[in-house]
Amino acid sequence: MRSLVDQIEAYIKEMLARSPNGLLEIQRQELAQAFACAPSQITYVLSTRFSVEQGYLVESRRGGGGFVRxxxxxxxxxxxxxxxxxRIVGQEVSQQIAEGLLRRLEEDQLISRRERVLLRAAIRREALPLELPARDQVRAAILRSxxxxxxVPGMAGEK
Amino acid sequence: MRSLVDQIEAYIKEMLARSPNGLLEIQRQELAQAFACAPSQITYVLSTRFSVEQGYLVESRRGGGGFVRxxxxxxxxxxxxxxxxxRIVGQEVSQQIAEGLLRRLEEDQLISRRERVLLRAAIRREALPLELPARDQVRAAILRSxxxxxxVPGMAGEK
DNA sequence: ATCAACAGGTCAAAGATAGTCAAAAGGGCA
DNA sequence: TGCCCTTTTGACTATCTTTGACCTGTTGAT
Known part of the structure; x- marks a missing residue:
């Protein structure tokens, strides 16, 4: 028999496929109940089968009315x-490299001039009150995000 | 199901949008009754969704003929x-407050929808691999930047 | 002036979700 | 079998919401 992870993975992908916008919002515990497993199992499925590398973005909210998107x-x-x-995941990125990356994004028209200026403001040294190497790590994480x-669908070419 | 806060928030914003002068005056308990909840729930909604950072001013009067404006x-x-x-310099800013602030910037057309989404990506919890309180401090610094x-002259109204 | 009734405010506890982490359980294979 | 990798679980943590007991300010009657 297929493992639980596989079943849950298949279920989520099925739901996603049916969704018109490739977006699914669901409650973790509800899903856990449906598969009669521990809620953390869902978290496990999401982190192993719906990771960034596999092309998924997962967001969530806790508390009453919480959900996983x-x-x-x-x-x-x-x-x-x-x-x-x-290139950036799990790495450190200096301000110089980061600015180069942003410039490149603008050149390739993935972001506008103004967006680049704003993002630059978000990753410049002065905006990250941390010591190295933490600063470069956080910068990498921000750029990655x-x-x-x-x-995300709908983000491209809408500058 | 959406949480109560979300419903009440939506209701108030709807009322505000209809109001000709962007002003709404209502009784806390009346609203609480309409949503069948504790009056303090209304106070909670106001403080988490209608904060100063988000561009709202909330005033009130107690006693007979009391109201919330x-x-x-x-x-x-x-x-x-x-x-x-x-207000933010040297402070800590939670993700919730930060998102409210960005929403406000968009509502007041200081940033575009897309810019908000990008900036949000830069300050979300997952993008800042730090423990509290450092995370909230870095978020404050980024927003400040x-x-x-x-x-900066020339940035306004060039979306 | 005083007091009662009538608002709204505060704050902490309880409730409702989701996340983390490591131990236990399974499974494949040398 | 022994080892390693993946899956499954549960205890503990973090975050967000909802409620209620108690507090403070206003108004109006006496």
């Missing part, structure tokens, strides 16, 4: 940015 | 940004 990032948008993410967001 | 203050000048910076950038 899963977004499928389209493949073509992924191709263009995937390598950038891989921004790049992922650029891959 | 909610006013939306438009953010159109550099002066107001200056105010926001001062972004706000200052928005104040």
């Amino acid at each position: 899963i977004v499928k990032l389209p493949l073509n948008a992924r191709d263009s940015l995937q390598f950038l993410v891989e 921004v790049l992922l967001t650029l891959m | 909610i006013v939306k203050l438009p953010l159109n000048a550099r002066d107001s940004l200056q105010f926001l910076v001062e 972004v706000l200052l950038t928005l104040m």
Whole structure:
């Protein structure tokens, strides 16, 4: 028999496929109940099968009315940015490298001039009151998050 | 199901939108009754969703004929940004407050929808791999930097 | 002036979700 | 079998919401 992870994974993908916008919002515990497993099992499925590398973005909210939102990032948008993410994930990024990356994004028209200025403000040294190497790590994490967001359906080409 | 806060928030915003002068006056208990909840729930909604950072001013009167007045203050000048910076400098900013602030910037058309989404990606919990309180402090610093950038001549109204 | 009734405010506890982490359980394979 | 990797679980933590007991300010009657 297929393992639980596999079943839950298949279920979520089925739901995503049916969703018109490739977006699914669901309660973790509800899903856990449906599969009669521990809620943390759902978290496990999400982290192993719906990771960034696999092209998914997962967000959530706790407390009453909480939920987990899963977004499928389209493949073509992924191709263009995937390598950038891989280059940065888990790494450190200096301000110089970061600015180069932003410039490149603008050149490739993935972000506007103004967006670049704003994002630059968010990752400049003065905006990150941390010592190295933490500063470069946080900068990497921020850029990673921004790049992922650029891959979300509807984000491309809407500058 | 959406949580009560979300419903009440939506209701108030709807009322505000209909109001000709962007002003709403209502009785706390009346609203609480309408939603069948504790009056303090209304206070909670007001403090989490209608904060100053989000561009709302809430005043009230107790006793007979008491009321709660909610006013939306438009953010159109550099002066107001200056105010926001001062409020945030050297402080900690939770993700919730930060998102409210960004929403407000968009509502007042100081940033576009897309810019908000990108900036949100830069300050969300997952993008800042730090423990509290450092995370909230870095978020404050980033927002401060972004706000200052928005104040730079030539940035306003060039979305 | 005083007091009772009538608002709204505060704050902490309880409730409702989701996340983290590591131990236990399974499964494949040398 | 022994080892390693993946899955499953549960105790503990973090975050957000909802409620209620108690507090403070206003108004109006006496």
